[in-house]
Amino acid sequence: xxxxxxxxxxxxxxxxxxxxxxxxxxxxxxxxxxxxxxADWRGPTVVNAVTVPSxxxxxxxxxxxxxxxxxxxxxxxxxxxxxxxxxxxxxYVFITVVAVYSSTAYGSNPLIAALLTASGVIVSDxxxxxxxxxxxxxxxxxxxxxxxxxxxSGWGLQRRSRALKRRARLLEEEEEExxxxxxxxxxxxxxxxxxxxxxxxxxxxxxxxxxAEQVLDRDPDEARRVLRSIRATGNEAVGEMxxxxxxxxxEPPAAREPQPTLADLDGLIERTREAGLPVDLSVEGHERxxxxxxxxxxxxxxxxxxxxxxxxxxxxxxxVVLRYQDEVLEVExxxxxxxxxxxxxxxxxxxxxxxxxxIFGGAFxxxxxxxxxxxxxxxxxxxx
Numbered sequence: 001x002x003x004x005x006x007x008x009x010x011x012x013x014x015x016x017x018x019x020x021x022x023x024x025x026x027x028x029x030x031x032x033x034x035x036x037x038x039a040d041w042r043g044p045t046v047v048n049a050v051t052v053p054s055x056x057x058x059x060x061x062x063x064x065x066x067x068x069x070x071x072x073x074x075x076x077x078x079x080x081x082x083x084x085x086x087x088x089x090x091x092y093v094f095i096t097v098v099a100v101y102s103s104t105a106y107g108s109n110p111l112i113a114a115l116l117t118a119s120g121v122i123v124s125d126x127x128x129x130x131x132x133x134x135x136x137x138x139x140x141x142x143x144x145x146x147x148x149x150x151x152x153s154g155w156g157l158q159r160r161s162r163a164l165k166r167r168a169r170l171l172e173e174e175e176e177e178x179x180x181x182x183x184x185x186x187x188x189x190x191x192x193x194x195x196x197x198x199x200x201x202x203x204x205x206x207x208x209x210x211x212a213e214q215v216l217d218r219d220p221d222e223a224r225r226v227l228r229s230i231r232a233t234g235n236e237a238v239g240e241m242x243x244x245x246x247x248x249x250x251e252p253p254a255a256r257e258p259q260p261t262l263a264d265l266d267g268l269i270e271r272t273r274e275a276g277l278p279v280d281l282s283v284e285g286h287e288r289x290x291x292x293x294x295x296x297x298x299x300x301x302x303x304x305x306x307x308x309x310x311x312x313x314x315x316x317x318x319x320v321v322l323r324y325q326d327e328v329l330e331v332e333x334x335x336x337x338x339x340x341x342x343x344x345x346x347x348x349x350x351x352x353x354x355x356x357x358x359i360f361g362g363a364f365x366x367x368x369x370x371x372x373x374x375x376x377x378x379x380x381x382x383x384x
Contacts (some may be wrong), residue, residue: 016060027098031091051076055095062102070103070113074120081124089330097121097147104151106157113151117144133382205230229274231359261295261321265302269320278317279306292381298331298354305333305376306351313337313374327382328362334375353378
């Protein structure tokens with residue numbers, strides 16, 4: 001049987017560690033020899049030969065049941081003291097020292113261990129005929145007291161060790177929770193990105209396909225131009241979606257298209273115009289460098305506003321305004337549509353824009369105007 005197999009067998013069968021079993025067996029063998037070879041023992045040899053080794057064997061459970069082991073050992077000491085005044089074997093001294101230390105170091109209540117130890121020492125000293133003075137009595141008390149103090153120190157170390165393990169476990173759980181929250185936030189961000197990409201691109205593709213169908217017979221060249229625009233829009237959407245899905249898998253392609261910025265607004269406006277929506281872009285204030293995340297969000301806000309206008313405003317004139325102010329970047333998309341159905345549908349896009357703006361601590365409004373048009377407005381703080 002291998003060492004590991006023997007270790008497992010001992011633990012399964014007796015519920016103790018092999019090292020503790022070896023210590024108990026070694027002390028039991030020493031105790032038996034001590035009883036058989038010593039000429040100073042009191043009481044019948046058989047009683048000593050059974051009692052003292054049994055006290056030693058109980059030490060095998062000194063970690064699992066430390067207070068019960070101390071109770072068993074001290075019961076043996078008290079029994080021999082009451083029945084035969086004392087046991088003169090040296091072995092039982094080592095057994096009691098190990099029992100006192102173990103009950104304090106591994107037990108749950110050092111006070112109970114101290115009371116059991118003191119009870120055994122008092123009975124033993126009172127019955128021992130060799131104890132005549134305080135000096136005689138203090139020897140065993142000092143020895144067991146030192147064992148108790150050593151065990152108490154070990155008990156404190158184990159308490160601190162358990163506290164550190166609990167703290168480490170709590171920190172690990174907190175780290176897992178933070179990682180899960182970050183993953184959930186990233187999934188939400190990617191979902192918003194995919195919604196913006198798919199919603200805008202499909203809206204343009206659908207409208208351009210309708211325009212191509214109308215001019216297919218009477219103006220094939222115009223139809224081919226519209227179809228080329230559809231292909232370009234589709235390729236761009238596929239590229240952006242591949243980028244986002246690559247980020248989800250954690251293995252983005254080595255060469256991927258960068259995320260759109262405000263510098264790409266002209267292309268977005270042009271594609272929207274080709275889809276049949278007259279759009280006018282104006283920039284107010286002094287342009288400046290922006291954080292990449294904020295710039296992407298501003299682009300997506302405009303993209304969602306144009307998608308909304310494409311779906312619900314028909315061919316109504318639409319305006320896109322970027323206002324660079326000292327502390328905020330204002331983004332506004334407004335159209336002159338009927339306004340009754342504008343912004344309807346599932347409103348997931350509007351909700352997603354509100355979440356984007358909330359991440360930056362900005363303000364967001366969307367709704368119909370008094371004149372019947374529709375306006376989407378967001379203010380993104382520039383000081384991050």
